[in-house]
Every structure is written in C-alpha cells, then in structure tokens.
Amino acid sequence: MASAQGHLADSADNADGEEVPPAFRQAVETLGDARLRPEMEIEPSRPPRRLAPFAHALEAAVVQDGEDLADGRLVLLHDPAGHDAWHGTFRLVTLVRAELEPEMAADPLLPEVCWSWLTGAFEARGVAYGEPSGTVTLAGSHYFGGLADRTPATQIEIRASWTPREGRDGVPDTAAHLTAWCELLCQIGGLPPANGTDAAVVTLPQRRGPERR
Structure with missing residues (x-):
C-alpha cells in the first residue's frame, strides 16, 4: 500500500474565513498519513458550507x-463548541456508490452486509x-423504447x-x-479485503461501477 498524498490536506476550510483551530488543522493534515491501496484514486473537493463551522472533503x-x-x-466536520448529536467536536459524513449485477441486487441481506462492511472496517483496525x-x-x-437494448x-x-x-x-486519528473508509469503497467495488485472509468477509463480484459525475 502507498501512503496518501500530501495534497489531501491542502485546505482546511471555514465557511466564514475564521482562523482554523489547531485541532482541526492537525486532523486534516493527519489524513495524509493514511495507507491506501493502489486501486484508490483520491483528491480534495469543495466541502459543504452549512454542516459545521469547519469542513474538509475528499472524493x-x-x-x-x-x-x-x-x-x-x-x-470531515468540526465544531469547536461541540455538538449534542455528535457527542464530540468532530464528525465524518460519507456517500458511497457502486453498480451491482442484477443477481446480487436481489439478495435481501445485501443492505445489512454492506453496512457491516463499514463497521467491520473500523473494528478490524481498532478504529x-x-x-x-x-x-x-x-x-x-429498467430501460424501454429507444433504450431497451441496455441491460x-x-x-x-x-x-x-x-x-x-x-x-x-483532542484530535481523532483521521x-x-x-484507511477504513477506503477499504469499504474497495469492498463495495468487489475487491477482496486488503489482508486477503478473512474468510468471514463476504465480497461482491467485480463489476462496472457508476460513472464519475
């Protein structure tokens, strides 16, 4: 595995131009220490402006x-004053997508399995x-008319x-x-776990993913 590139921490952002707290700046900088699989392509993106006083986003x-x-x-969100719903001053928010083969989508246990990949990735690394x-x-x-030839x-x-x-x-190990989040992405994309030894982990077959938006 390779470590994340330093540009992941290029911008610790605040919607109102306030001075960035040292804890948030350090949390953003620590992202660059992540060990990523070679299949991962990752870069900073524009963060949301209204979820927290400070935010940093990656795609x-x-x-x-x-x-x-x-x-x-x-x-990565940060509110120095704390947030009752978070029970802390930091919060991580994610959206993950992948396209499935039809036979896999029919599995009624698939949602539970996919959610377990997220929590399991944390637990496997002691996060x-x-x-x-x-x-x-x-x-x-499902496609009809002029698009009927599509699967x-x-x-x-x-x-x-x-x-x-x-x-x-006061700083989380971001x-x-x-690293755990990237492992979730790889699993939902059909790749085996990074260690390749956990026989209890269910993986999806490799398939074409969603087009980049």
Missing part, C-alpha cells in the same frame, strides 16, 4: 484496469468511533456518518478512519 474512486468500480465522498447512523439504498433502472442496472448507495473518537490531544 475517491476505486479504479482497476481503467474501470471505475465504486466512488464516494468523505467529509475508535461512536454514534454511527446511516442508510443503505438500492435503486434499479437493467442496480446501484447501491451508502450514506453514513459517525463520530471519530478524539485522542488525548488517517485510520480514511
């Missing part, structure tokens, strides 16, 4: 042999987190958020959270 895709297998967005919440959505497309497609989408536990210095 990523799982690419193998020139084909996108999955993509997603991860946003401390709390207050997880989210949804797993399946959306199908029916189903996309899975995971929207989730969680609170990264802060260390003694590199560990980013």
Whole structure:
C-alpha cells in the first residue's frame, strides 16, 4: 500500500474565513498519513458550507484496469463548541456508490452486509468511533423504447456518518478512519479485503461501477 498524498490536506476550510483551530488543522493534515491501496484514486473537493463551522472533503474512486468500480465522498466536520448529536467536536459524513449485477441486487441481506462492511472496517483496525447512523439504498433502472437494448442496472448507495473518537490531544486519528473508509469503497467495488485472509468477509463480484459525475 502507498501512503496518501500530501495534497489531501491542502485546505482546511471555514465557511466564514475564521482562523482554523489547531485541532482541526492537525486532523486534516493527519489524513495524509493514511495507507491506501493502489486501486484508490483520491483528491480534495469543495466541502459543504452549512454542516459545521469547519469542513474538509475528499472524493475517491476505486479504479482497476481503467474501470471505475465504486466512488464516494468523505467529509470531515468540526465544531469547536461541540455538538449534542455528535457527542464530540468532530464528525465524518460519507456517500458511497457502486453498480451491482442484477443477481446480487436481489439478495435481501445485501443492505445489512454492506453496512457491516463499514463497521467491520473500523473494528478490524481498532478504529475508535461512536454514534454511527446511516442508510443503505438500492435503486434499479429498467430501460424501454429507444433504450431497451441496455441491460437493467442496480446501484447501491451508502450514506453514513459517525463520530471519530478524539485522542488525548483532542484530535481523532483521521488517517485510520480514511484507511477504513477506503477499504469499504474497495469492498463495495468487489475487491477482496486488503489482508486477503478473512474468510468471514463476504465480497461482491467485480463489476462496472457508476460513472464519475
């Protein structure tokens, strides 16, 4: 695996131009220490402006042999005053998407399996987190008329958020959270776990992912 490039931490952002707190700046800089699989392509993106006083966003895709297998967005939020719903001063928010083969989409246990990949990625790495919440959505497309020659497609989408536990210095290990999140992307894209030894982990077959938007 390769470490994340330094440009991941190029901009710790604040919507009102306020001075960036040292804890948030350090949390953003720590993202660059993440160990990423070679299939990952990741770069900073414009963060949302109204979710928290400070935010930093990343976009990523799982690419193998020139084909996108999955993509997603991860946003690090920070409110120095704390947030009751977060039970902390930091929050991570994500959207992950991939296209499924029709037979896989028919599995009634698929949403539970995909959610377990997120929590399992944290637990496998000893990543401390709390207050997880989210949804797993399946959306199908069937084509008619002039598009009838297209194969029916189903996309899975995971929207989730969680609170990264802060260390003694008040800063969470964002590199560990980013590494775990990238492993979720790889699994939903059909790649085996990074260690390749966990027989209990269910993976989806490789498939064409969603087009980059």
